[in-house]
Amino acid sequence: MSRLLKSLLGGVALISLAACATTTGDAGPKMMAEEEGPMIEPWGYPLDAFDPTTRPGDDFFQYANGGWLAATEIPSDRSGTGFSVIMQERNEARIAEIIADLSTSDVAAGSEGQKIRDFYNDFMDVAAIEAKGLDPIAEDVARIRAAKTHEDIARLMADPSLGLPSPIAIYVTIDSKSPSDYVMGATHSGIGMPDRSYYLRESERLDETRAAYKEHLARMLELLGEDNSAKRAAAVFDLETAIAERHWTRAERRNADLTYNRMTIAELEAMAPGMPWEAALDTLGLPSEGDIVVREKSAFPSLAALYAETPVAVWRDYLLANYISSNAAFLPDYVYQANFEFFGKALNGQEEPRDREKRGIALVNGRLDQAVGKEYIDRYFPEESKVLMTEMFEDIRSALSVRIDNLTWMTDATKVKAQEKLAAMTAKIAYPEKWQDYSELDIVSGDLFGNIKRHRVWSQAESNNRLGTKVDKREWFTAPQTVNAFYSPNRNEAFIPAGYIQSPLFDPKADAAINYGAIGSIVGHEIGHGFDDQGSKYDAQGFLQSWWTEEDRAAFDALGDKFAAQFDEYEPLPGLHVNGRQTLGENIGDLAGVLVAYHAYKEHLNGEESPVLDGFTGEQRVFLGRAQARRFKRTEESLRQRLLSAPHSPMYLRVNGMVRNIDEWYDAFDVQPGDELYLPPEERVKIW
Ligand SMILES: [Zn+2]
Incomplete structure (x- = not known):
């Protein structure tokens, strides 16, 4: 994970790094301690990893790893493999093993063991998930459909239980100019693809990705039974593109000086009118007075203006498509598969999803x-x-x-x-x-x-x-x-x-x-x-x-x-x-x-x-x-x-x-x- 994002989040662990793969059987350090040599023979480096036909001065990576590269295939449920995957597996x-032990032992209600066990077991209960269908999300979806004003939309975006995207994210972070204190922070956000360049950069390959993303948005709306999905998805795509146009580049966003813009909430409201700031802060459970550190300052006025000028109907579709997509992992398999088509296959080149067991491990390991x-x-x-x-x-x-x-x-x-x-x-x-x-x-x-x-x-x-x-x-x-x-x-x-x-x-x-x-x-x-x-x-x-x-x-x-x-x-x-x-x-x-x-x-x-x-x-x-x-x-x-x-x-x-x-x-x-x-x-x- 990027240092920037981690520092941005301060002490808040919002992101799971969990990743997963096929079980390999454990040979951890505790077992190893009883053995004679290193885990990798002969001295911690495998001699068959080399490519003897490449000279170190020509391509050191290939020289040192070419044998391994030639012998290794990327598993169909992954977008890559190597040193970190060995450790993750x-x-x-x-x-x-930890989960298996918890399942067969007595764990007290309310203990961490109970939480790990039940969270995992419920994720693995495919029959229950399939039987419930889309029922678990019916109420949330109805709330999104019922939004009538821009303030309603802002309250939905800020509702932590929904996990929805927003063009501007507000959070609590360490204050870089007073690092023993916390302060509110705000950053631009709200695009479904990994970076603004996915929307804006000229490239045939990215044209394909963009077409696939539009199809994905339409598919998500269809899963919720929405009509006229292609046209509405195109409007959502255009909205995300407009958000992306206002985003700073990754290189600019790394700049620690440019991204420290401390102001009061009142100053933020004056600088970037059009966004219902108070409704958002109130729903998040944060004070509507005090200081906030704005990261990409120059983007805020135009993002707030875009927020105000975009019709509520388009925002509703944006939220609906993103809602079902980001919750796909907890819904019936056809929803998960539909979401995987884009985020797994098109975006990552991953041929098939991880086994459910691995996803369940990633879930508890993350949350x-x-x-x-x-x-x-x-x-x-x-x-x-x-x-x-x-x-x-x-x-x-x-x-x-x-x-x-x-x-x-x-x-x-x-x-x-x-x-x-x-x-x-x-x-x-x-x-x-x-x-x-x-x-x-x-x-x-x-x-x-x-x-x-x-x-x-x-x-x-x-x-x-x-x-x-x-x-x-x-x-x-x-x-x-x-x-x-x-x-x-x-x-x-x-x-x-x-x-x-x-x-x-x-x-x-x-x-x-x-x-x-x-x-x-x-x-x-x-x-x-x-x-x-x-x-x-x-x-x-x-x-x-x-x-x-x-x-x-x-x-x-x-x-x-x-x-x-x-x-x-x-x-x-x-x-x-x-x-x-x-x-x-x-x-x-x-x-x-x-x-x-x-x-x-x-x-x-x-x-x-x-x-x-x-x-x-x-x-x-x-x-x-x-x-x-x-x-x-x-x-x-x-x-x-x-x-x-x-x-x-x-x-x-x-x-x-x-x-x-x-x-x-x-x-x-x-x-x-x-x-x-x-x-x-x-x-x-x-x-x-
Ligand atoms: Zn680093």
């Missing part, structure tokens, strides 16, 4: 994430891994500290501030000390749809309740079993959840160089986010406030420009380049991550020579560990979606695009002029 098997996580940690996460990761984190922090001291482009005054920030950064490793409280959430057996709605209302209240309180530093905004890692600029915290501290990223029995190259480069990446083009605008305490001299900032920005220009050149799909600006933060994090991991490994050797294993030096194995940690294969549709909307570069560039800027990689693999990835020293970008 292992986690799924574990969560299935009751820390309740599941507590069990997960108890059963599957060895404390030893937390100790080792904590040590590695400190190794990497000190490697970056040494690098900061040695930077030639930064003056001493800014170096002192950078060191302060690095030293103040909190490492949140494996699992939280304070867990999410679910006591206010009722999960009622036999009422799947009611549970979904109660969860939405509960989640909104949890978020609203933060307003006026102090940020609790012990809180985690993600679950420990999450297969990902994060950095929060407002908290100056790096999160490395237990879900990421497992093979192939980390294995206590694997060669240290592989671990440093894999999880080490990820730790370095998260720390590096504190020093990327946007993260570097926040100080040691998480205030959005510059600590740079002007001269140093200019030098840093020039390096960022050079790096962005390098990425703008890459063309992963014909006619579709990487957006160097949209991906700059992640790319700076990656470059810093691989470098500091390498130097932390050298430090870890303590002056000793690294052993040579199967002909590979320790220095080489660090880079191989990196290549393994980004080993992934996607459908073309999924790659396109990510190029247009994701902050990360494609995986092959998260390897090749980094190593070709790193002198140490040239030395390790004897890369020479004439090799495809070769860059003359003056063209290599060195930031941290």
